[in-house]
Every structure is written in structure tokens, then in C-alpha cells.
Amino acid sequence: MDTTKIKEKFNSLYGEDGVLYTSPGRINLIGEHTDYNGGFVLPGAVDKAMYCEIKPNGRDKVRAFALDLNEPTEFSLHEEDKPKEGWAKYIFGVCREMNKKGREISGFDIVISGDVPLGAGMSSSAALECAVGFALNDLFSLGFTRRELALIGQATEHNYVGVKCGIMDQFISCLGKKGSLIRLDCRSLEYEYVPFAPKGYKLVLINTCVEHNLAAGGEYNKRRESCERVVAEIAKKHPEVKLLRDATLDQLKEVKGKTDATDYIRSEFVIEEIQRLLDTCEALQKNDYETVGKKMYETHEGLSKKYSVSCPELDFLNEQAKKYGVTGSRVMGGGFGGCTINLVKEDKMDEFVKEASEAYEKEFHIKPKAYDVVIGDGARKL
Numbered sequence: 001m002d003t004t005k006i007k008e009k010f011n012s013l014y015g016e017d018g019v020l021y022t023s024p025g026r027i028n029l030i031g032e033h034t035d036y037n038g039g040f041v042l043p044g045a046v047d048k049a050m051y052c053e054i055k056p057n058g059r060d061k062v063r064a065f066a067l068d069l070n071e072p073t074e075f076s077l078h079e080e081d082k083p084k085e086g087w088a089k090y091i092f093g094v095c096r097e098m099n100k101k102g103r104e105i106s107g108f109d110i111v112i113s114g115d116v117p118l119g120a121g122m123s124s125s126a127a128l129e130c131a132v133g134f135a136l137n138d139l140f141s142l143g144f145t146r147r148e149l150a151l152i153g154q155a156t157e158h159n160y161v162g163v164k165c166g167i168m169d170q171f172i173s174c175l176g177k178k179g180s181l182i183r184l185d186c187r188s189l190e191y192e193y194v195p196f197a198p199k200g201y202k203l204v205l206i207n208t209c210v211e212h213n214l215a216a217g218g219e220y221n222k223r224r225e226s227c228e229r230v231v232a233e234i235a236k237k238h239p240e241v242k243l244l245r246d247a248t249l250d251q252l253k254e255v256k257g258k259t260d261a262t263d264y265i266r267s268e269f270v271i272e273e274i275q276r277l278l279d280t281c282e283a284l285q286k287n288d289y290e291t292v293g294k295k296m297y298e299t300h301e302g303l304s305k306k307y308s309v310s311c312p313e314l315d316f317l318n319e320q321a322k323k324y325g326v327t328g329s330r331v332m333g334g335g336f337g338g339c340t341i342n343l344v345k346e347d348k349m350d351e352f353v354k355e356a357s358e359a360y361e362k363e364f365h366i367k368p369k370a371y372d373v374v375i376g377d378g379a380r381k382l
């Protein structure tokens with residue numbers, strides 16, 4: 001992204017130059033709604049990111065400006081002085097979480113902007129938290145590791161945004177590496193880089209342009225609560241089960257009838273999805289992309305029918321993918337709108353994107369957007 005406008009705005013608002021930082025959005029190949037259940041995920045950072053130019057101002061206030069919304073705000077760093085603008089809560093939350101860990105941050109000036117599409121399931125919010133976290137850590141020499149910065153971003157979502165998210169988005173935004181996915185164990189936070197350059201295939205996202213908002217209606221948090229209730233029931237007999245990651249399908253079957261039917265079917269999806277990710281990693285090692293694609297379709301089916309986080313627009317794009325011989329396709333991220341991720345043979349890509357987009361527009365009177373996936377680096381100073 002061209003960052004000239006950020007620099008110009010910063011200078012015109014605050015009369016000097018700051019330092020520019022960035023942190024990316026993400027894709028996730030497979031492993032959805034598994035992170036807060038202690039399972040595995042397989043995300044990669046993308047070349048779309050949030051940017052912030054920032055400089056300490058020697059006062060006790062933060063002066064912030066959201067360039068894409070053309071909106072200024074000012075707040076102090078005390079708990080009671082929470083800003084009212086939604087976007088500013090991410091900045092405020094990161095500062096507060098750092099403060100809770102015993103670090104002192106004084107006032108600063110900041111301009112934010114970015115090209116991660118909002119509400120597209122590509123983690124624009126995590127990208128913002130991580131850009132701000134990385135910047136403050138560097139400018140005020142706070143000594144946090146990238147892993148700790150990811151946890152600070154996640155805590156910001158929990159405590160200042162109200163989404164009880166897992167660790168996937170912030171982790172990949174902080175630790176992403178060009179050309180690689182990360183296979184992350186969300187229980188231990190152990191991870192390994194998995195080089196991803198499938199020969200003859202491409203990843204493409206299609207954005208339904210139906211904006212998802214995970215905080216609205218609390219649907220995301222309700223999914224998490226369903227899983228937690230089932231864990232509590234299983235743990236009565238199997239106290240070693242602390243998360244769905246620890247449970248087997250047989251243990252789940254034992255509580256059938258004792259748990260709410262919706263909770264049950266959601267938990268079944270999660271346990272299956274954790275196994276699907278492991279199977280996908282095995283297929284990746286063998287360069288068996290047909291199996292990877294098959295698993296992606298299975299995930300879509302599960303997210304739609306069992307976990308109930310799809311929507312007619314996403315299901316339609318999934319059907320289109322099947323129609324045009326796309327190798328794998330599924331709803332990506334939290335769901336309820338946003339993008340599908342598609343693994344498609346290079347020679348089928350153009351036809352699929354064109355035909356599916358036209359059919360989609362005809363059906364829903366919304367113009368979808370397609371993005372080629374380029375796996376990029378995590379948070380950094382520019």
C-alpha cells in the first residue's frame with residue numbers, strides 16, 4: 001500500500017514525522033473455530049495490512065486519527081477514559097493491556113490506515129492491534145516478545161471489544177513469514193512454519209461483501225459457550241478434558257442426551273475439524289492437494305450445517321466453486337459473511353472467478369471482490 005497519505009496526514013496534524021509500522025491480515029487454510037478449543041490452525045499472513053505512524057508526544061494524552069474514516073479522537077490512558085469510537089478502542093485496549101503487565105506508556109500521536117478489507121474475515125482488527133502493539137513495544141522499549149504481543153491483542157478483543165476470540169489472528173499477524181503458513185497448536189502455542197507454494201495451484205479469496213461483525217449479536221461468543229458447556233459435561237466423567245481438543249468423538253457420544261442438541265452438534269464439528277487439520281497437514285507433506293481440497297469442502301459443510309456460521313451468500317459461492325471444478329473451497333474465518341477461500345488449479349482460476357462473480361451478482365445484487373493470496377511477513381517497522 002502507498003503510505004504517502006499517512007505520512008502527509010501525520011505531518012499536517014502534528015507538525016512533524018513519526019515512525020511507520022505495519023501488521024498484516026491473514027488467511028487460514030483450514031482449522032476454523034478450533035483455536036479457542038485448544039486445537040490447531042493453519043493460517044498465513046497476507047500482503048494486506050494495517051499501518052500506523054506514531055510518535056510519543058510528551059503529554060498524557062493520545063491524539064489519534066483514522067485516515068480511512070477521516071475521524072480524529074483524543075483520550076487519556078486511564079481505564080475510565082475509554083474512547084467512544086469503535087476503532088480507537090483497539091488502540092486504547094492495547095495500551096491498557098500493556099499497562100496491566102506493568103509497562104508505562106505515555107501519550108503519543110498516531111495516524112492509522114490500512115487495506116485489509118473490513119468485515120471480510122481477514123482480521124483487520126487483529127492487524128490493527130498488532131500494528132499498534134508492535135509500534136508501542138518498539139518506541140517505548142517495552143521488551144515484549146512477538147508471542148506476548150499476540151496475547152495482548154487477544155486480551156484487547158476480550159476486554160475492550162467484547163469478542164472472546166482465540167489466538168489465531170493475532171498470532172499470525174505478529175509471527176507470519178513470507179511464503180509460509182504456521183501450524184499452530186493453540187493449547188501450547190508451539191508452532192512450526194509450513195512452506196506453502198503449491199505447484200500449479202493458486203489461493204483466491206472471494207469476498208461476499210456481506211460484512212461480518214463478530215461482536216454484533218454475540219453469535220461468535222455463543223459458539224464458544226456451546227463448546228464450554230459440552231466440555232463441562234464431558235469433564236464430569238473425564239476430568240482430564242479441559243478443552244474440546246482433549247476430547248474424543250467417543251467421549252462426546254457419552255454425553256449425547258445430557259447436553260443441548262445444538263451444543264452437541266457444534267462440538268462434534270470442532271472435534272472433527274481438529275482431526276481434519278491434522279489430515280490436511282499430512283496431505284500437504286505429500287503435495288496431495290486434491291485431499292487438501294476435499295478437506296476444505298468438508299470444513300465448509302461442517303461450518304454451514306453443524307456450526308451454523310455460514311450464510312446463503314457463502315453457501316452460494318461454495319456451490320459455484322464445485323460447479324467450476326475448484327479443488328477446495330470454504331468459508332474462512334469467523335463466518336457470518338466475509339470471504340470464501342478457494343484452492344484452485346491455475347488454469348481454472350480465471351474462469352471460476354469470472355463466472356462465479358457474475359452469477360453471485362445476478363443472484364444477490366452485490367458485486368463480490370476477488371483477492372489473490374500472497375503470503376507475506378508479520379508485524380514490522382517500515
Ligand code: GLA
Nearest residue numbers: 032033165166167168333334
Ligand atoms: C475469528 C477469531 C479467531 C478464530 C476464527 C475462527 O477470526 O478471531 O480467533 O476463532 O474467527 O476460526
